[in-house]
Amino acid sequence: MSVKRISVGELGTNCYIYCDEATGRCAIVDPGEMDDYLQSNIETFGCDKFDYILLTHCHFDHVGGVSAVKELTGAKIAILAPDVPGLRDMYVNLSAPFTGRGEVYPKPDIELTDGEKFTVGQTEFTVMHTPGHTVGSCCFITDGIIFSGDTLFRMSAGRTDFPGGSMTQLRGSLKRLMKLDGNYTVYPGHDAPTTLASEREYNPYC
Numbered sequence: 001m002s003v004k005r006i007s008v009g010e011l012g013t014n015c016y017i018y019c020d021e022a023t024g025r026c027a028i029v030d031p032g033e034m035d036d037y038l039q040s041n042i043e044t045f046g047c048d049k050f051d052y053i054l055l056t057h058c059h060f061d062h063v064g065g066v067s068a069v070k071e072l073t074g075a076k077i078a079i080l081a082p083d084v085p086g087l088r089d090m091y092v093n094l095s096a097p098f099t100g101r102g103e104v105y106p107k108p109d110i111e112l113t114d115g116e117k118f119t120v121g122q123t124e125f126t127v128m129h130t131p132g133h134t135v136g137s138c139c140f141i142t143d144g145i146i147f148s149g150d151t152l153f154r155m156s157a158g159r160t161d162f163p164g165g166s167m168t169q170l171r172g173s174l175k176r177l178m179k180l181d182g183n184y185t186v187y188p189g190h191d192a193p194t195t196l197a198s199e200r201e202y203n204p205y206c
């Protein structure tokens with residue numbers, strides 16, 4: 001497999017292109033904004049190779065490019081069920097307070113649930129519901145990799161002062177992540193990648 005990290009939008013959100021190299025099938029995680037660079041990367045992998053647009057949560061800086069990516073690739077939009085209403089609410093998705101342009105985003109094709117599994121090519125992904133940053137935040141876990149959205153960052157964790165946020169829930173979610181067996185590379189929604197082993201040791205929230 002390969003993971004390509006692409007910084008998008010004013011907040012420098014990490015968008016990831018995951019590719020199952022055995023089959024060439026791809027998924028894109030958190031396309032916060034479509035720009036020429038993201039588009040050329042998608043085209044390099046092949047627009048018809050994308051099966052899913054995976055959203056870790058409903059905030060505008062993670063979902064702003066969904067319509068454009070869907071139009072380009074035909075991939076299915078997937079997000080955890082409790083964050084679906086936030087896509088349609090410009091205060092919950094933060095587009096109104098942060099950008100001054102209230103935006104709403106398309107209905108997803110798939111409403112995910114905790115523990116659900118799906119495959120990209122030959123690779124199985126598991127969805128873990130990790131509420132705290134938003135009610136329906138989730139992590140996508142596969143093959144030694146966690147896409148952690150705004151739940152877990154390198155040496156930090158997501159804010160809990162937005163609509164639907166909860167520090168109690170966030171701590172519970174981080175505990176669940178830390179209890180996963182073995183080590184994983186963690187690809188967060190902002191800033192640099194890290195590893196679960198390093199976060200177990202050094203993250204003040206864990």
Ligand SMILES: [Zn+2]
Pocket residue numbers: 057059133150
């Ligand atoms: Zn967020």
